[in-house]
Amino acid sequence: MDGRVQFMKALLSRPRRPQARRWRNPIPFPETFNGDTDRLPEFIVQTGSYMFVDETVFSNDALKVTFLITRLTGPALQWVIPYIKKESPLLNDYRGFLAEMKRVFGWEEDEDF
Template structure:
């Protein structure tokens, strides 16, 4: 019986040693694959965005239509980043400077519902910073498509 146990223990030790060697080989293969993946990822460049990043808006009324078209176009080609109205409004706010930035602060401080409504936020901007009705009809069609 002792001899059988010794033989069984010896067999288990041999199996353990074989599994340890196999494990080491697999770990080395994994290390090589991780290094190869890192090398390949460094060689791949993500496609560039066909629409440039929008310029900031300082509250100058004549630039409002341009600002809205730029931001709507950018959000359209990057729609996976702007999945809801709150994200769209937050993006617009991040581009406001000067007078326009000062204008939005009270909305943020009172956590206005307008911050979660892209269309209402645009309407409020148009009302505050001026938007000629003729221009609104032309440009609004383009923004509505977004």
């Protein structure tokens, strides 16, 4: 597997240690997304809000996309694995990655907004 997959696995397997001096994000940690189209808007809002208030951690598109990937499960996780294996440019393009998620999981935005 490529380095990005190994990095994500390492992040997910790390034991959580209390960090007394670390700033705590006031936004609740985003729930996972399994590919349910009805939950996609909520997932995007949750993850976007969480990353927005902690811009020092999520300072570039690759970090944002990697964070989104760590919150995927089931069919949504299976969908992204080929992108990781091919080292797709979408992994470094947050807006492009969101657009592809919306296309694949059937979220059609209302054009009146």
